[in-house]
Amino acid sequence: MAQRPIALAVQGGAGPISLESYKRNRPAIGEILGKTAPMLVDGASAMQVVEEAVRLFEKHPSFNAGVGSSLRYDGSVQLDATIMDGSTVMGAGVGAVSGVLYPVTLARYVLERTPHVLMVGEWAAQFARECGMELVADEELIVPERRRLWERKLAAKETPEDQVLSSGGTVGAVALDVEGKLAAATSTGGLVLSLQGRVGDSAILGAGTYADAHSAVSCTGVGESIMRVLMAKVCADAVVNGMSPQEAAELSVRVQGDNTPGTSGAIVVDNRGALGLAYNSENMYRGYFTPAEGVVVPE
């Protein structure tokens, strides 16, 4: 009897990633997959696995989400995240929320405990408190490397406008579980030097994250461009229309690149466990797990 397929892919951001940075952070991708792939094998739901994978990214200081988030123009930190359950086509997000170490979990609380799809700003933080989440000061989310980048860009008199073509820096995960259910999650500290109150693609169903009965998708890159083309929805619709996940990921990246500025990447898994990973930037932090190949993190 054939085993039911399962699969997991993660991304830690696409953009102008140097080979040195890629090599330095590559082991973290392997560790995150090493912790979450066994959950999937042991029967955890796709929703549990993508949430945990994104939490591990959020906790890791090297990626632009949770600890290690980008600083806004004014030096503050505001976070976006989404999670979506393909089996119900229900998802939710939080946008421009401060003080939350695990925004992906807050997005899950919005999904489970409110009738809403998007909660933003101070009210999302207040809701986090009501859910029993401990809020932290910006200082606990800011790492020296991100602060230096912010200081360097301010000193160079760069503006929010200058950043839109630079790397988004997002983390995300997509999974197919043993019950055949799909889920996707995405989280980000947003764009360095962006204006306070800016919400990017990682908070928006259809932009940074989408999941339905056919596939689950997480996108990364220039948020404003991803929002204008609805990149995750483009990818998911391509799978519905018969493309393989790899073809769909490549199509969605091409649609972004052909129609809007900047670069992007996408990871996608379909309901048979086939994976797609594509990007039009220099590189994308990425890796995946399938029972046949085990954990794979490209060199």
Next chain:
Amino acid sequence: MAQRPIALAVQGGAGPISLESYKRNRPAIGEILGKTAPMLVDGASAMQVVEEAVRLFEKHPSFNAGVGSSLRYDGSVQLDATIMDGSTVMGAGVGAVSGVLYPVTLARYVLERTPHVLMVGEWAAQFARECGMELVADEELIVPERRRLWERKLAAKETPEDQVLSSGGTVGAVALDVEGKLAAATSTGGLVLSLQGRVGDSAILGAGTYADAHSAVSCTGVGESIMRVLMAKVCADAVVNGMSPQEAAELSVRVQGDNTPGTSGAIVVDNRGALGLAYNSENMYRGYFTPAEGVVVPE
């Protein structure tokens, strides 16, 4: 020589609208078209015309946008709006912003004066001030009828959950101008009794509003459902794939109704001036203008 086609459609919300309400508010639709159709005839851009049509709705106390907005659970008013230019596939929105009488104009400022696609909460209000917009107290946006509805629902111990299946109540406009450019705009006071910080479809490109080189779309109805299916993008994609605007509007409404709770409506215009108007609710405030038919407001 054939004249270049122009066309305009507006919607003032779909839902459980009584025949009495429909008849009472029908003249306002005619007045709004009577003021904006001549602009289009005189050569105004689609962006100018959809903004002005939505501003007239926002100013009118009978529609759930600007003056006449729904009250949140706590009695406050927070507004969502978007505007999108099909000729550039660029758009922007504001979400959960208070004190702004004309949120559609603030959305245009986000589009023109920031590199961002979505600005929310107090920061969007601060940006409005920086743009020279006068902020008003909630009291100036609340009309007695909306306050009574809120009081009645609170007295009946209804919750935010109870409202998700009720009418969204949105206003919107789509237009094709003499230069062949398309634009769409949508604005709302949101869902009565919704939680503060909730952002709905009217703030999101691809959900409540979309425009590209082929069509411009504005949707209304249950925001959370529209956000999950990306209803405006579904409609716009259907036009790209060869459907007539009417077929596309009907498809998008069907996709919403088949996959998510509640009801919705859509208005769409394509780049040849053909219109589509569809809804699966009891009724939808709506009307349109074409040079051949003049201003039409269905009985």
